[in-house]
Amino acid sequence: MAIEDDVVVVGGGLAGMATALSAAREGARVRLLSHKESTLRNASGLVDVLGYAGDGVVANPFDVLPELPNEHPYRRVGEEGVRDGLALFDSVTDYDGGHTDRNALVPTFGGNVKPTARYPAHTAAGLASDLRDTLLVGFETVVDFDAPVAAERLAASGVPFESRGVTLPFPGDFRTDARITRLAHALDENERIEGGRTGRKRAGVTESVPVRTALAERVKPHLDGAERVGFPAILGQDEPDEVRADLDRELGADAFEVPMGPPSLPGMRLETRFHRALRDEGVRTTAGNPVVDFEGDDRIRAVVVERNGARIPFHGEQFVLATGGLVGKGIDSDRGSVREPVFDCHVPAPDDRYDWFEDGAFDDHPFARFGVQVDDELRPLDSTGEPEFENLRAVGGVLGGYDFAAEKSGSGVSLATGVAAGRKANDEVNA
Numbered sequence: 519m520a521i522e523d524d525v526v527v528v529g530g531g532l533a534g535m536a537t538a539l540s541a542a543r544e545g546a547r548v549r550l551l552s553h554k555e556s557t558l559r560n561a562s563g564l565v566d567v568l569g570y571a572g573d574g575v576v577a578n579p580f581d582v583l584p585e586l587p588n589e590h591p592y593r594r595v596g597e598e599g600v601r602d603g604l605a606l607f608d609s610v611t612d613y614d615g616g617h618t619d620r621n622a623l624v625p626t627f628g629g630n631v632k633p634t635a636r637y638p639a640h641t642a643a644g645l646a647s648d649l650r651d652t653l654l655v656g657f658e659t660v661v662d663f664d665a666p667v668a669a670e671r672l673a674a675s676g677v678p679f680e681s682r683g684v685t686l687p688f689p690g691d692f693r694t695d696a697r698i699t700r701l702a703h704a705l706d707e708n709e710r711i712e713g714g715r716t717g718r719k720r721a722g723v724t725e726s727v728p729v730r731t732a733l734a735e736r737v738k739p740h741l742d743g744a745e746r747v748g749f750p751a752i753l754g755q756d757e758p759d760e761v762r763a764d765l766d767r768e769l770g771a772d773a774f775e776v777p778m779g780p781p782s783l784p785g786m787r788l789e790t791r792f793h794r795a796l797r798d799e800g801v802r803t804t805a806g807n808p809v810v811d812f813e814g815d816d817r818i819r820a821v822v823v824e825r826n827g828a829r830i831p832f833h834g835e836q837f838v839l840a841t842g843g844l845v846g847k848g849i850d851s852d853r854g855s856v857r858e859p860v861f862d863c864h865v866p867a868p869d870d871r872y873d874w875f876e877d878g879a880f881d882d883h884p885f886a887r888f889g890v891q892v893d894d895e896l897r898p899l900d901s902t903g904e905p906e907f908e909n910l911r912a913v914g915g916v917l918g919g920y921d922f923a924a925e926k927s928g929s930g931v932s933l934a935t936g937v938a939a940g941r942k943a944n945d946e947v948n949a
């Protein structure tokens with residue numbers, strides 16, 4: 519006989535993981551089905567709730583929530599839902615930012631300052647509200663972070679501290695095309711390398727030194743009074759606390775990480791934390807194959823995973839769609855239409871494709887808000903405004919009505935809608 523779960527979540531990104539955790543914590547038996555890696559590996563690892571609205575930076579997202587358009591997902595869950603999403607996040611991670619509702623301002627690798635609600639502890643010493651002079655250190659082989667340019671841009675943006683940048687060779691004999699995960703691993707293990715600045719030649723033999731020490735020694739001559747030092751976010755994948763503590767001590771200054779693009783170590787660390795929490799809550803995860811179909815009519819009985827040509831049904835009582843947006847393939851489009859591929863939920867879009875875009879690259883493009891529309895129960899709605907299915911909810915990037923990239927709300931929406939959907943699904947199981 520097929521095993522039936524209480525709640526089956528389709529999609530293992532932040533939204534799906536938040537849904538699964540919240541349902542499991544309410545007592546539901548939960549299955550999480552996910553195909554590929556989520557966008558967390560490409561994202562900064564910062565958790566944005568609302569960074570921009572209209573043309574302006576948002577100081578406190580909670581002040582602005584009631585003014586958002588009615589179709590925005592935050593309007594479905596309300597302020598309490600946003601707070602519940604953050605509370606679940608805080609219970610899983612050791613991020614900072616929870617002491618206030620106000621956004622923190624975090625320097626980015628491009629030298630901008632980004633408003634965000636939660637940031638890793640490894641980023642905390644870098645906040646733009648901190649008055650201490652700052653040295654940014656880039657590495658010749660980590661080309662995405664040009665520290666002198668970033669420091670110059672930061673200074674030009676009017677931050678209340680001096681910022682300087684320097685590009686150095688990463689200590690040791692690493693290949694010039696070494697992946698940043700390789701450099702992070704060397705720092706995790708504190709590998710011994712030959713001939714750092716402290717590597718001394720004795721009787722023709724070069725002494726080896728731990729890489730953390732060699733790195734600090736290489737940076738020290740450039741400190742020139744700076745009390746904090748920002749590195750690209752590669753300071754260890756598994757042992758970032760240890761790496762940073764050693765650098766703090768050896769430098770005599772606070773080391774911090776500047777969030778980077780893909781592959782994002784902060785994003786990967788976040789994913790690891792959530793996976794651990796899911797395991798601790800007894801969520802069963804099946805990864806690596808896509809959900810391609812479902813069984814049922816107005817009420818879904820099972821979703822169908824395709825594995826090596828076989829169709830495997832996963833039965834459940836409640837289902838949650840968390841397959842992401844255009845990037846995660848939760849929303850698909852061709853030249854004529856926009857669709858949600860798993861349940862074929864309605865995705866509103868103008869008939870004329872030329873109305874999907876504006877002219878300028880940075881204009882307010884309608885396609886960025888494409889996604890399924892939901893009711894207050896978070897159930898996807900058909901073209902007449904009725905729920906598509908009795909027992910399906912949708913969360914995170916697959917939702918329409920908001921432009922996460924422009925307003926900086928990606929993780930906030932995923933957490934808030936995920937937690938709400940997990941609870942609602944569990945309530946219905948017990949109804």
Ligand SMILES: Cc1cc2nc3c(=O)[nH]c(=O)nc-3n(C[C@H](O)[C@H](O)[C@H](O)COP(=O)(O)OP(=O)(O)OC[C@H]3O[C@@H](n4cnc5c(N)ncnc54)[C@H](O)[C@@H]3O)c2cc1C
Pocket residue numbers: 528529530531532533534551552553554555556557558560561562563564565566567807808809810840841842843845846847848860913914915916922926927928929930932
């Ligand atoms: C480049 C980039 C940078 C970002 N930066 C930030 C940031 O700085 N701050 C912030 O707050 N947010 C950021 N975000 C947003 C954030 O990372 C998430 O995209 C957002 O929270 C949505 O998450 P999600 O779980 O809905 O979707 P996703 O992260 O896209 O995850 C969807 C998951 O569903 C799976 N899936 C899809 N289809 C199927 C299927 N048929 N069957 C089974 N599984 C399926 C996918 O494989 C994936 O694992 C960024 C996003 C991107 C793309």
